[in-house]
Amino acid sequence: MRTFKLPAVPPFSLASVIQSHGWYQLAPFQYEPAEGVLTYTARLDSGRLLQLNLTQSGTGVSAAYEPELTHTETSEVSRMVTWMLGLDQQFGVFYQLCRDEPALAQSEALARGRLLRSPTLFEDVVKTILTTNTAWSGTKRMTMRLVTLYGEPVPAQPIVKAFPTPQALAELDEPALRKDAGLGYRAPYILELAQRTASGELDLEAHKNSSMTAAERKKWLLGLKGIGPYAAANLMMLLGHYDEVPVDSWALMMVSREFYNGEPVTAKQVRAAFERWGEWQGLAYFLWDWKNDGTSQPA
DNA sequence: GGTAGACCTGGACGC
């Protein structure tokens, strides 16, 4: 295995990034908690496929890979890992605000704030659509089927596959996605996204670092089929905009238990509960140390 | 702007 190291804006914890949300459980991510290794099957611009093994290295991250890469490819992998782990992201202002809130006081000590991302926005939009209107087990199953059925295999390890490209998905028909991949009614959304991306009509990757305002970005996301208020807020978080709470059924339950004594709450009440965190309210919600984590009934 | 019904799947449950 060849390796290189990348620095991160301190504080940095790979474990905190990995456990920031459930993305590490979705193919082609793999995580070995005992060894602290996050594995991702990546596809480079050149079309080459490789397995990346990411581990904590001092205050940064170490990337191990095979086969040998060109200088250009190594630069591409560096940019990819920096984006996926948010190595250049800073949360100093947020940490200052957290110091007076017991439920967030550990954020800086644990280096929390960075959210694990896929290398491409295409992959993250697809995965976000697959989180909607289904249980987490369904999201994992649908993602695994997409990768298994339509992902390109790593030559040296044919059972290891990358996330399917927009081109690969664009060539499919709706019944295949609906039945074979088990996407159900989400199939036309994914197919349209893939076809628009593959044709060049939609340049998702340009939006990772666009000059759009947060409001413009959100409006653009809501214009994508299958992306509603929850999915848009979730993707905005991945894009580094934290000024809105992604309200789903879990958020309604947790906020009800935490702030409303178990009484049913509305999406407005969930947003109101975190409104005081301003541009950080989404992150405050994400990192909140809930008194009741949802696995038991409230006191 | 708000609301109701349809969409689709898998899991839980009762028989």
Added chain:
DNA sequence: GCGTCCAGGTCTACC
């Protein structure tokens, strides 16, 4: 084993 019900966000039509 089979049938029924329910949870989970978004879209569309309608008011």
